[in-house]
Amino acid sequence: MRDAIQAPNVLGMKDHAPPLVPLRPPETVLRLSRMGQMMPTRLSFLRALVRRLCAERAAVSRTVWDMAPQGYGRAVYSIDLGGHTYSLVAISTDLPDHKRSDRVIATAWDAAFVLFDGVPGREDLDRIAAQAPKQEAGRFGPRDLVLSRANKSVRMWDATVAALRAGRQPDPNMIRDIGYLMRTTAVYGNGKFGIADRHLIADRPGLKGPFAAEMLTVYLIRHFTLDLVQHVGGAPLEPDLARHLGIGNATGLGMAPFLVNHPVLLHNWMHARETALARIIGRAVMTDTQAERLLQLAYRARAHLADWHVPAEDHNAILRQLEADWDAFLPIFDAPQFFGALWQAAQSRSDSLQELLAALLIEVCPEDVDDLAASMGDPFGPLVTPFSDTDAVKHAIARDWAWALNCDYEVEDQCRRFWYVSAAKLEPRLGDRFAEPGADLESPLDIARRVAQLNADLPDRPTPVSDFTAAYAQHAHAIARVALLARYPYAEIRDNLIGATCRPIDMLRCKLSYFGATKFDPKSDLWTRITLAQGAPLAHELRPEMDDWWLPVMER
Amino acid sequence: MSWTEVQNLGVKAANGAGVPPAQALAFGAMLARHVADDGPQGIVATALSEPERIVGLAHRVETIVEAASISAKPVHAKEEDAGTRAMLVSWIAGLPCKSELEVTGAKLRINLSLTEPSARGRPDRLHLDPSLAALMTELAAKTYVPDSDMSRSGGAGAGLMELD
Numbered sequence: 001m002r003d004a005i006q007a008p009n010v011l012g013m014k015d016h017a018p019p020l021v022p023l024r025p026p027e028t029v030l031r032l033s034r035m036g037q038m039m040p041t042r043l044s045f046l047r048a049l050v051r052r053l054c055a056e057r058a059a060v061s062r063t064v065w066d067m068a069p070q071g072y073g074r075a076v077y078s079i080d081l082g083g084h085t086y087s088l089v090a091i092s093t094d095l096p097d098h099k100r101s102d103r104v105i106a107t108a109w110d111a112a113f114v115l116f117d118g119v120p121g122r123e124d125l126d127r128i129a130a131q132a133p134k135q136e137a138g139r140f141g142p143r144d145l146v147l148s149r150a151n152k153s154v155r156m157w158d159a160t161v162a163a164l165r166a167g168r169q170p171d172p173n174m175i176r177d178i179g180y181l182m183r184t185t186a187v188y189g190n191g192k193f194g195i196a197d198r199h200l201i202a203d204r205p206g207l208k209g210p211f212a213a214e215m216l217t218v219y220l221i222r223h224f225t226l227d228l229v230q231h232v233g234g235a236p237l238e239p240d241l242a243r244h245l246g247i248g249n250a251t252g253l254g255m256a257p258f259l260v261n262h263p264v265l266l267h268n269w270m271h272a273r274e275t276a277l278a279r280i281i282g283r284a285v286m287t288d289t290q291a292e293r294l295l296q297l298a299y300r301a302r303a304h305l306a307d308w309h310v311p312a313e314d315h316n317a318i319l320r321q322l323e324a325d326w327d328a329f330l331p332i333f334d335a336p337q338f339f340g341a342l343w344q345a346a347q348s349r350s351d352s353l354q355e356l357l358a359a360l361l362i363e364v365c366p367e368d369v370d371d372l373a374a375s376m377g378d379p380f381g382p383l384v385t386p387f388s389d390t391d392a393v394k395h396a397i398a399r400d401w402a403w404a405l406n407c408d409y410e411v412e413d414q415c416r417r418f419w420y421v422s423a424a425k426l427e428p429r430l431g432d433r434f435a436e437p438g439a440d441l442e443s444p445l446d447i448a449r450r451v452a453q454l455n456a457d458l459p460d461r462p463t464p465v466s467d468f469t470a471a472y473a474q475h476a477h478a479i480a481r482v483a484l485l486a487r488y489p490y491a492e493i494r495d496n497l498i499g500a501t502c503r504p505i506d507m508l509r510c511k512l513s514y515f516g517a518t519k520f521d522p523k524s525d526l527w528t529r530i531t532l533a534q535g536a537p538l539a540h541e542l543r544p545e546m547d548d549w550w551l552p553v554m555e556r
Numbered sequence: 557m558s559w560t561e562v563q564n565l566g567v568k569a570a571n572g573a574g575v576p577p578a579q580a581l582a583f584g585a586m587l588a589r590h591v592a593d594d595g596p597q598g599i600v601a602t603a604l605s606e607p608e609r610i611v612g613l614a615h616r617v618e619t620i621v622e623a624a625s626i627s628a629k630p631v632h633a634k635e636e637d638a639g640t641r642a643m644l645v646s647w648i649a650g651l652p653c654k655s656e657l658e659v660t661g662a663k664l665r666i667n668l669s670l671t672e673p674s675a676r677g678r679p680d681r682l683h684l685d686p687s688l689a690a691l692m693t694e695l696a697a698k699t700y701v702p703d704s705d706m707s708r709s710g711g712a713g714a715g716l717m718e719l720d
Contacts, residue, residue, distance in 0.1 A: 103712065142558070142680040191560025199559065199678050252712055380673035381652030386618075386625045422712070424703035429711035431701070436711075438701035444577040466619045473611050476578035476618075526712060 020282030021340070023274040027403065030270065032495045036506030037352040038513035039359035042366060042550060043272055046516030046532055048373040049215040050549075052206050053542045056081065060223060060539035063119065067092065071232040074129055077220050078119055082205025086145070086213075087116045088220035089128045092228060100151050102185045102250035102527075104427040109135070111182065111224075115146035115217040117196065135186070136425060140194040146217040147195055150182040150225070153248060157181050157229065164233025175244050176307050176554050179519055179531040181225040183248025187214045202379060210265060210377050211515065218532055222247035223539045239538060244554045246534030249517070252527040253428040256507040257419060260445045263484050263491035264378045269514050270490035272376045273362070276369035280361045281343045283368070294342075294364050297550065298333040301360060302326055304551035310521045322352045329353060339365075363550045384483045391462040393479060396486045397455050403494045404448035405455060415449065416500040418442040430504060430526065446498045447481050454478035518551065557689075562682045563588040565689070568696035574607040579614035582650075586613075586643060589650030592678060597685040599639030604695060613640070617647050624668035633664040649676060 028034070040047065064076035072094050078087045091112045099108045112132035116124065124143070131138035135149055156170075156178040163170040189211070190198040201207050207216075226242050237245075259266050286294075305323040310316050332345055339361060346357045362369050387393045397405070409415050418439045422429050433439045444450070454475045459468065469476050485492050496502065503525045512520070517530035535552020537543070557565075566587030570580035587600060603609050616633070623631045635641040641662065648655050648664075654672040658665040684692075701707065 105708075191558030194558055194561065196680065197559045197678065200680055383653055383671055383673060385670055386622050388625075420701045420711075421699065422703055422707055423697070423700040424708065426700065427712050429701070429707055431707065431711050436706060437704075438707070441699055441701050464622065466615065466622050469618060470615055473579065473615070474576045476576060476614070477581075480578050 020284075021278050023271070023278045026270070026490045026492070027494055029274060030490060030492065030494045032493065032503060032506040034351045034355065035493070035510035036503065037355040038510050039356050040513050040516045040518055040550070041273060041276070041359045041362045043276060043362065043369060043373050043376070044514055044516030045209055045211045045376075046215045046218065046536075047547075047550075048209050049206070049212055050219065050533075050536055050542075051370070051547050053079075053081065053219070054537065054544050054547045056206075056542075057544075058542045060220070060542075062227070063087070064125070065227075065231075067228070067231055069232070070094070071228050074125065075224060075227070076120060076125070077223060079216070079220065081216065082207065084204055084206075085118055086216060087119050088217060088224065089114045089116055089120060089125065089132065090221070090224045091129050091132050093133060095151070097154070100154070102151065102183070102252075102529075104186065104252065104254065105425045106185065107137075109133070109149035109185065110152045111150045111221075113146075113148040113150070113217060113221055113224075114140070114144050114195075115148075115213060115220070117143040117145050117201070136193060138193060142196045142200060144195045145189065145201060145213045147186075147188040147193060148184050148214075148217055148221065149186060150184045150221060150247070152182050153178055153180060156245075160229050160237075161233045164230065164235040164237070167235065169238050169241055172241060172244075172554060175241055177309070179244070179534050180222075180246050180248035181229050182221070183250055183529060184218065184221065185250050187217060187249075189214045202377070208377060209373055210269070215515070218247055218249075219536070222533045222536070226538070239541075240555050243536070243538055243541075244534055244552065246518075246531045246536065249512075249530050249532055250527065251508055251512060251530065253419075253430060253504055255511050256504040257428055257443065257445055259493065259507050259511055260447065260497065262378070263481070264382050264488055265376075266493075267488035267491040268376050268378055272372040273358075274490070276362045276372050277343075277358050279368045280365050281340045283339050283365070286338055290364055294360070295333045297360055297363055298330060300553055301356060301551050302330060303553040304518075307553060308519055312522055312524075315520075315522045318352070322350070322356065325350055325353045326356065329357075359550070382484055382488070384480075384487050387465050387479070387483060389462040389464055390458050390468050393465065393482055394455070394458050396482050397451060397458075400485050400489070401448075401451050401455070401482065404451045404496075407448065407452065407496055407499075409449040409452060409496075409498075413500040414496060415446075415498050417498045417502055419445045419497070433498075444477055447478070447492065448496045449498060450475075450478040451482060454482070557682050557684055558680075559588050559592070559678050559682060562591055562684055565684075565692050565696060568699055569604060569692035570607070570610060570695075572695035572698035573604045573610070575610050579611050582614050582617070582647065583610055585650040585652075586647040588678075588682065589676070590643065590646035591682045591684055593646060593649065595642045595646050596639060597688050599643060601688050601691055602639065603643065604691065609640075613643060613647060616644065617651075620648065620666055621651070621668065621670070624666070625670055631666045631668070633666065634662050635664065636662045 058079055060077050060079045063078050067073035072092050075090045076087050078085055095108055095110045114128045114132050159174055160170040207213050230236055308319055346354050407414055416433055418431050418433050420429055420438050420441055420443055431438055457472055505522050505525045508528055512530050517532055518534055519531040521529040535549035537546035563584040567580050567584035570583040620631050635644055652674055654669040654674055656667040
């Protein structure tokens with residue numbers, strides 16, 4: 001076992017004493033079963049972005065609104081953030097129902113979007129209007145920062161338009177249950193299809209955090225959907241209802257390989273969250289204000305869980321169990337407890353309850369955690385020192401990879417799955433090695449198996465690593481992962497990602513919780529719908545006091 | 557093209573040419589730096605037809621990094637072939653760590669600071685030769701699994717119709 005992991009001094013962060021308790025070890029938090037229970041926190045990227053917008057009292061201005069009565073046309077919204085102006089260009093089109101699909105292989109959408117660097121002129125607008133609806137088939141330039149598209153939730157959209165046209169407000173229960181008017185099916189950044197590389201904007205105030213430009217896009221898309229439905233409905237939405245309409249998202253397998261292919265980012269995200277939790281658990285004092293806040297949020301979490309129902313019976317059963325567990329745990333908040341005692345009391349409870357409590361504790365102490373958001377990016381790429389020889393590799397494997405070695409990858413169910421990229425719009429997919437063709441083109445996400453194979457081939461006597469790789473070039477990938485994990489302990493998921501029981505939905509839940517997603521609505525083990533920005537301040541409400549929307553509950 | 561597009565295309569093309577994953581990843585990073593620094597692109601096409609040459613280059617860089625981790629002194633290397641030398645320079649310049657290179661004829665003098673990030677700038681556009689881009693796109697396509705009903709219905713996300 002490695003020594004207890006402590007929080008490092010991260011350059012540029014406020015001075016914080018190291019936590020008095022060790023961080024939860026990677027072997028605990030990087031199991032898929034626990035990652036699949038993660039909740040959004042105030043470190044989540046959308047929360048951090050909106051917090052910044054609130055701090056800057058950012059204002060959104062609608063500079064173009066060229067929209068037919070039925071809601072088809074173009075719009076532009078501009079916002080200042082960190083001394084730069086960004087504009088969302090929205091193109092809304094008339095999409096026949098039979099073309100509406102959440103999948104990557106779709107070719108048409110209700111709306112297409114580009115986040116533009118600056119304020120677009122007429123030529124920019126015409127170019128974007130011609131290219132954005134093509135999405136992956138379009139070409140974009142370095143002033144196009146993010147590309148996205150969205151489909152209507154037809155039920156929510158039609159009901160809202162009908163209600164507004166009839167002089168009513170939409171049904172609050174429907175808003176609670178669905179939570180958005182449109183859902184995005186892809187949000188592309190970082191150089192895809194010619195758009196700007198992340199390095200071009202990564203130093204800008206407000207956009208330094210991971211996926212910050214994407215989150216800004218998502219927030220502005222949500223604002224656009226609210227404007228559009230009021231335009232088509234011909235009447236305003238009540239603010240309390242509008243605020244509870246977020247922006248949906250449908251996410252498939254593409255997100256899962258990201259966590260494997262960006263190990264330093266995974267480390268930084270996990271490490272920041274665990275450092276936040278450790279700082280709070282280690283607090284020696286709890287103020288009356290914190291105790292009151294804790295109680296308030298614990299009951300808000302209860303109400304949120306009660307509002308959160310999903311059609312999939314198995315996933316709904318998990319939610320109902322969490323709701324019951326949380327109800328049973330709630331009395332502990334009625335009597336003031338130190339944070340550490342609260343956390344200790346949860347250790348005999350379920351993983352899902354612990355993850356909910358972790359997110360709650362992080363929410364209660366912003367002064368202890370908000371600086372950590374600055375440490376969640378990866379501006380440099382992996383900086384690792386090579387092993388001195390093959391014995392050092394062996395030692396690192398014995399220390400960090402026991403979980404990968406305790407598995408027989410020759411057994412069919414331990415290697416049943418294979419990850420691949422389909423020729424159909426390069427959609428990431430997961431196959432059955434023993435039932436489908438294509439395993440010879442497997443993507444290298446079988447990290448655990450590769451490290452086990454490396455371990456088996458390492459020589460008995462110490463040898464320079466470069467001598468070893470000269471004979472075993474195929475092991476270079478595993479050696480790189482072993483070196484990475486030695487430096488970045490939270491960089492690797494501690495599970496066999498090609499086992500028959502691997503559930504990609506757990507990886508999606510983890511990543512989406514870092515985005516700030518709520519109301520996870522899994523449709524299978526391979527994809528999920530979520531809601532973003534539900535409860536977030538509306539565009540005219542971006543003030544510091546409005547940053548209070550963790551696990552939102554509709555005000556009635 | 558964006559930096560990311562060139563880099564990712566390089567990774568996929570190398571994979572499609574038969575280069576193992578770690579070396580293909582490094583090749584992608586080399587390619588973006590090579591194009592950014594106006595390195596000769598013909599040699600890249602040649603290398604992709606000889607995957608063992610790419611693996612060999614990756615191994616050479618590994619030995620240089622290994623030497624740099626043992627001693628703070630500069631590492632010296634020699635490469636007579638101008639094309640291979642140009643790729644070797646780009647490979648080292650494309651590492652995530654800080655690097656300083658002096659090239660005199662066939663000789664390279666290399667200083668690596670393995671724990672310091674690279675400070676090399678990146679342009680906002682890269683100009684990949686169309687014939688090289690076409691070759692790499694063709695090689696990349698070799699890594700994609702052909703579409704099928706089974707794959708489409710069972711291997712991925714949402715159903716075809718999403719009306720709610």
